[in-house]
Amino acid sequence: MERTINVILSGGVGSRLWPLSRKSKPKQYLPIFNNKSLFALTIERNQKVCQHVMLVGSVQNIDLAKDDLAPVSHDIIVEAVPRNTAAAIAFAAFAANPDDILIVTPSDHLIEGEEQYLQAVKRGIEFAKEGYLVTFGINPTRPETGYGYIESEGNDVLSFREKPNVETAKDFLKSGNFLWNSGIFCFKASTYLHELERFDPKVYNAAKTAFDAAEDGVLDVELSRKIPSKSVDYAIMERSDSIKVVPSFFQWSDMGSFDSLYDYLVAKGHPRDEHGNMVIGETKHTVFLGVRNCVVVNTDDALLIMDKAFAQDVKHIYEQLEKENSGLV
Structure with missing residues (x-):
């Protein structure tokens, strides 16, 4: 039976929040959001639609996460070296069943407006069941230069845009059909792996080799280093013709600075x-x-x-x- 799994990516440090955020305690584990951490809030928020949590992250982050993971059904995949999001998501997809729905979320985003969030995720799950790769676009409220953008028409993606300068961001806002790229995704495990193998077989094959050789969920260092370091946007999302975007109206920030x-x-x-x-x-x-x-x-x-x-x-x-x-x- 298919499950809905919250895949939480936790490998970053949050360097733009130094000196609060350190390698020993990255920003997602700082209890400064009503005495809760962003990581704890991520688990809590997605438990409304997910039966299981799968954490993919560094050794240091895994240790910091254990207390928050203890009350929920979960698996842990320990990255030996960081290889970016395309490989991290592949590890989770290899560990899941083919028809499992993966809701991929960073561990360090602040989201408020639970009803709107759950509405968007449920719509994303519907698209995922139809075989689409789903991304969530946030309705922009200002000409932000620190985020990537998605040009869209309804649920169809026209293009992905890099972080713009101020004037370009203002033009995006005026046009009315650009959304902030949230970095949140939803798809079947099998759909993701099929598209990764199709568009970036080097990442797929190297990640599969490293995953198959893992011991107790811990990936091998040398095999991991052979995986090309690519984001999921570059590896798949900007190239696939099976993309849908869900325009979303919850309050969102990557809390990146x-x-x-x-x-x-x-x-x-x-x-x-x-x-x-x-x-x-x-x-x-x-x-x-x-x-x-x-x-x-x-x-x-x-x-x-x-x-x-x-x-x-x-x-x-x-x-x-x-x-x-x-x-x-």
Whole structure:
């Protein structure tokens, strides 16, 4: 009998939320969303339509996830080295039954509006049962440059677009037929594997070899390194002719940077001064003088002081610290 499985991908660090997010505790495990983590909220949200959870992630992330997974039916696939989303989803599809419906979700997205979310997912499941690869497009509310876009007509996908500049994002918003690419997918396990083998046999074959050699759900390091690192968008979604998009109206953010976190905290009543300045993290008496729209992120061992407009650039700080083998990552 077919199952509906929530495939949760948890391999990232969240470098743009440094110094809150670290390798030892990535952003999806920080209990800062009404004292819950994004990972816990992902499980909770999808239990309404899924009978099982399948987590695909790094060794460190698996250890952090175990407490939240304990109450639910689940399997774990441990990635030896990160090989991007096309392979990660393939591992889950190999582990599932061919007719199982996979609802693939990142572990680090914030979603509010449960009724609208479940309505969209149920529509996606209908398309998946018909043999389509389904993606979920979010109705855009602003000319966002940090997200990819989907050009659509009804449920038909016309094109996928990379992260645009500000002027292009404004044009997308005016046109009315562009959606934010949420990174959430739905399809039969067999449909995904068929399309992956069709469009990227190198990823398919290398992932299958690594999966077949896995021991107790743990993938082999050397075999994993032979898998081409490609996103599911590049490997399949931008090439397949069996795609449907579900326009969705739930509130969504990938919580990928401090401007996203800032907006969330403002909506929840987190304090900021009359000039839009905010402190996130450890509590110290902080005074802003002569500056506007600044964010101070304060942890035990690091302090980030940032103009909110530069939120996307925090990853460069993280990358430099990583090159230096700093203990701060």
